[in-house]
Amino acid sequence: MTFPNRILLMDQPPMAIGIDPKVAFAFKKLLGSRDHPEITIHFLNSVLGGDPLIKSVEILNPFNEKDFEDDKLSILDVKATDDQGRLLDIEMQTSLPGELANRLIFYAASQYVTQLREGARYANLMPSIGISVLDGILFQEVPDLHLDFRLRSQSPALTLSDALQVHLLELPKYTPPGDNIVVQDPLEQWVYFFRRAAYLTGDELTSRLVDPVFTEAARVLEMISRSPDDRALYEARLKLQRDEQSRLEAAEARGKEIGTEIGKEIGEARGRIQGKIQLLQGLLNEPESPADLLSTMSDEALTQLQASLQERLRSRG
Template identity: 30%
Template sequence: MTVALLPPKMDFVFKRIFGNEDHPNILISFLNAVLNPVDPIKSVKLKDTTIEKSHLEDKYSRLDIKAKTNNGEHINIEIQLKDEKNMIKRSLYYWSKLYESQLESSEKYQKLSRTICINLLDFNLFKHDRFHSVYRLKDCETHEELTDVMELHFIELRKMKDIQHIEEIKSKLEAWLYFINHPESELIEELEKFEVEIKEAKAELIRLSGNKKERERYEKRRESLFNKLSALDSAREEGIEQGIEQGIEQGAKKEKIEIAKNAIKNGFDNETIIKLTGLSFEEVENLREK
């Protein structure tokens, strides 16, 4: 019986494939596809490759990939399934942490290396149609680049166009994103014939999917992320309901104040106005003073 493949979009699965020390060529190929460097990356050194039980069960833990390239670049890759309305600030924060962590106390700033954050998003973040956006520090008027030491990538997976034939894939990055979106498609089987690293990634995905222990770990992670998303949705719905209630209350209060103002103009006494509006004596007196 054929086992259904685990989704590469899930951070646990993504890290097990792209952050695998036994298969560094997968990550090297992916990074070269994303960054398109003049001097291609030849090797990577991975950090934090272990995935502890606590990481799987903690709904707020991050299963990102940290690596250093042979060019000295520090790279962080994160995949996000749902828009939590904080992606840009979140990415800047983690970029700053990665940049700052390069220096020990008393070391010189010259030691700081180019630092890159790559965010794969299973939701639309920007209004434009491009699936890959790159940001650096530039002058607002002349667009002159200050430095390339800071670079943020946002890859919006849902903006990848539907591809029917292999000839429609125009870049290695498109091939990788199609694998992440549709690992079981016939098109991926075609790509495997001449894209060695994608074939290697597919083989690792098949191995993971057929391993009972790995599937159990995946299910734990999926459950923790589901609980997180449910908690966020509940909090958001509660916030909306509270906002509606507050709006109604504020509107009713405003209406009472207007009635009281008109009553004051027409010579009504405080006791009558209080009975009409439900406002307090102090509130009515304050309106008389204005």
């Protein structure tokens, strides 16, 4: 007796994990769970360089499914402290609002100053470190995907303090290597994981990222995929993030449209002033200023020149 249906199922290729670790639900379950501290520790050492090496972390706002049960697109960051006493704030940003830089500074500074209780000494303040994984590019002018901001002097090159740090990982700057290439660098491994995990099977992912921590990370994503409740919360959050991205893109497109309209109106207004200047110069029997010369003049200079020509024409009666 044959079982064609069973044979067909056995011959099917394994499915990709299908869970994007950039979606807030998966991101916080990966890095903000007390059940998987090794994942958080490896990530932090990869970003911060392991100097000093972090051996343990305490998650201060651990993963809680209730945080995802409403329809609010709130920022679900991971707050932690390491065995050095440093305060850490980790977040994923799938969109880049205009105020992002100011918000990152505010969070890091707030985390720093709230340590100072009445009677406490400044010497007891521990560093505050913000880490933001960006699914976008904030600094187009540099190719570096890891940016490390601290309190430093531009010239001479002096460091005032490492007490405030903001680290950015700009994921789109990374080009994943070809198939079957093993990624060795710890930071590159994480960037590869965020970029490619959703499109690979667990075996494919762990064959490229051989550090055991990624076996555990892949297992977390697979558990989300297989749990109906987790999958529903993940899909709801994914929809919210997509809707928010669409809203931002629509606002940006409208802003560009308004800017174009304003620019056109400004250009037409300048054109009218330039035409009046050349007309007045003709009435005064003066050589007309070339259009390319007038186009380089400021609005204020054009207005002053027009007023001067009008006054001279009036004085001639």
